[in-house]
Amino acid sequence: MLASSPLSTSSTSATIMRKPTLIQRSFGQAGHLWVHTVLCLYAVIALFPIALILINSVKTRNAIFEGPMALPTAETLTFAGFQKVLAGTHFLLYFGNSLAVTVAALFLIVLFGAMAAWALTEYRFFGNRALNFFIAIGIMIPIRLGTVSILQLVVALDLINTRTALVLVYTAQGLPLAVMILSEFMRQIPGELKDAARCDGVGELSIFFRVILPLLRPAIATVAVFTMIPAWNDLWFPLILAPGEDTRTVTLGVQQFIGQYATDWNSVLAALSMAVIPVLLLYMAFSRQLIRGLTSGAVK
Known part of the structure; x- marks a missing residue:
């Protein structure tokens, strides 16, 4: 009979040791x-x-x-609350204002955030680290601390009671987080992919829009969710910058049903039910991309 080799014996022992026991499987x-x-x-x-x-x-x-x-x-x-909200108020106008402001802000946040992240991760220049630190400070310091200065600037630019003021504020509010998230994703893109495109004569702008952006879908979904909710639910800046009847948002429009001595709870809850629909649709549409974006890079 042939004696078993030490190599086969050790591999068999290693296999047995790697095989989980019943207790390990139970745990x-x-x-x-x-x-x-x-x-x-x-x-x-x-x-x-x-x-x-x-x-x-x-x-x-x-x-x-x-x-x-x-x-x-x-x-x-x-359904008296829904009837009162739809027939007795300008709720559809408020809903449209919130939708327009949020979509415009999301577009600018994703576009400028991706461009800034591309510049910070792809190119090395003087002040790169300082600019990254400055963007990180924008995440740590709440934008509401600068409300007085923002109001003065909006008045000086003659943008008071306009949706443009809200779009600019929400864009500035969401850009730091967007740049940080997109920068981490861009660092995971292989450099060989970009070098191959450059060797084929593709310009930097085409590389950004045709190669990089399609690969950032999970990150863009993550940015969209994390920046849409604060903008959609915000009451502070619409109350200060755009309290007019034509520029009110959903959250500001709901306040008309809340009085000092009495509150029309049917109308308040009906308005909130209709206001929560876009957020739920966003989660259902981007849930898969959101999970991929949150878990990307968690394991190797």
């Missing part, structure tokens, strides 16, 4: 179960306020206070 399954339980609990907590708003938006005022977590019945079901 692994328990760990996965615990992680899924925590995530499901967090999802329930995050979705509970949205579900509560949707449920109470189609209930009478008395039913809202008597049983806020109860489902509407035949006696408590009513």
Whole structure:
């Protein structure tokens, strides 16, 4: 009989050692179960306020206070809040203002953020690190601290009560985070890909728009979600810069149903239900890209 070689014996022993035992598999399954339980609990907590708003938006005022977590019945079901919001106010105008401001700001944030990230990661120039540090400061310092200076600048530019003022403010607010996120993604793009395009005679602008931007879809989805929500839900700057009837946003328009002594909760909840629709659609449309963007680079 042939004696087994030491190499085969060691490889067999290594295989046996690498094979997980029953206890290890049990702990692994328990760990996965615990992680899924925590995530499901967090999802329930995050979705509970949205579900509560949707449920109470189609209930009478008395039913809202008597049983806020109860489902509407035949006696408590009513669409009076939606009828009052759509027929008695300029809600569609407010909705259009919010949509126009948010979409314009997102476009500028993605465009300028990607261009700035491309310049900071691709080219080496004097002040590169200082500019990166300056952008990082823009993330740490809230833009609301400069409200007085922003208001003075908007008045000097004669942009008060215009949607343009809101677009510029939201663009400045979202650019630092967008530059940081897009810069990290651009550093992961192989340099050989860009060098090959340059060898083929492709210009820098064409490389940016035709090669780099298509590869940044997960990062762009991440930037869109993280910058849309603060702009869509903002009440501070619309109240200060664009409080006029023609330039009001959704969040500012909802305030007319909240009085000092009484609040029309049916109308408030109905307006909030319609206002939350774009955010939900954004998450459903970009959920896959968002997850890829958040987890990219987490593992090697």
